[in-house]
Amino acid sequence: xAGVIQSPRHEVTEMGQEVTLRCKPISGHDYLxxxxxxxxxxxxxxxxxxxxxPIDDSGMxxxxxxxxxxxxxxxxxxxxxxxxxxxxVYFCASCRPPGELxxxxxxxxxxx
Amino acid sequence: QQQVKQSPxxxxxxxxxxxxxxxxxxxxxxxxxxxxxxxxxKGPALLIAIRPDVSxxxxxxxxxxxxxxxxxxxxxxxxxQPGDSATYFCAASISGYALNFGKGTSLLVTP
Numbered sequence: 001x002a003g004v005i006q007s008p009r010h011e012v013t014e015m016g017q018e019v020t021l022r023c024k025p026i027s028g029h030d031y032l033x034x035x036x037x038x039x040x041x042x043x044x045x046x047x048x049x050x051x052x053x054p055i056d057d058s059g060m061x062x063x064x065x066x067x068x069x070x071x072x073x074x075x076x077x078x079x080x081x082x083x084x085x086x087x088x089v090y091f092c093a094s095c096r097p098p099g100e101l102x103x104x105x106x107x108x109x110x111x112x
Numbered sequence: 113q114q115q116v117k118q119s120p121x122x123x124x125x126x127x128x129x130x131x132x133x134x135x136x137x138x139x140x141x142x143x144x145x146x147x148x149x150x151x152x153x154k155g156p157a158l159l160i161a162i163r164p165d166v167s168x169x170x171x172x173x174x175x176x177x178x179x180x181x182x183x184x185x186x187x188x189x190x191x192x193q194p195g196d197s198a199t200y201f202c203a204a205s206i207s208g209y210a211l212n213f214g215k216g217t218s219l220l221v222t223p
Binding site: 004031033035041042043044045048056091093095097098099100101102103104105106 | 208
């Protein structure tokens with residue numbers, strides 16, 4: 001199995017630009033999670049899906065953030081407009097219900 | 113609000129020594145307590161996990177100790193090796209969903 005695949009691995013953009021991060025979960029996993037990692041706040045849960053339906057988005061910082069899961073094999077996290085404080089590593093993870101989370105290698109976002 | 117508090121923030125241990133990382137939680141509904149290990153440039157990976165019906169779980173050199181009444185749990189790494197140098201995260205959740213992570217402990221094992 002290829003594991004959770006995230007793209008891009010690195011993104012550098014300017015403040016105000018739209019950023020789209022992508023994730024392909026492990027086949028057969030019903031749950032998909034988006035986490036954000038910073039030195040100050042550690043790993044924060046942003047949103048998670050079950051069978052492509054958003055279950056809890058209370059961790060999404062503000063309306064500039066949105067996430068979608070149009071099908072079982074693809075999810076996006078979008079930031080529009082981006083701000084420097086959004087700079088972080090964004091992780092996607094998936095699992096069968098419930099149990100071990102399998103993380104991707106992350107997307108490192110830098111907003112200048 | 114951090115639902116899981118982890119300490120220390122960083123730890124240096126000599127090869128062969130014991131590494132101990134502690135975590136505390138408030139939500140008594142939590143019933144799943146995993147530890148994740150993260151190497152630089154990689155995503156976290158599950159190391160070991162425990163449920164509150166047992167007080168200890170051991171897998172190789174890694175042991176979780178769990179104190180339900182104190183709402184605390186800890187990771188012990190016996191015979192620490194330089195290859196164990198990584199960041200360790202404790203976490204807690206209800207029924208294994210939506211993990212709440214501690215802020216992490218950066219472990220360095222010196223030769």
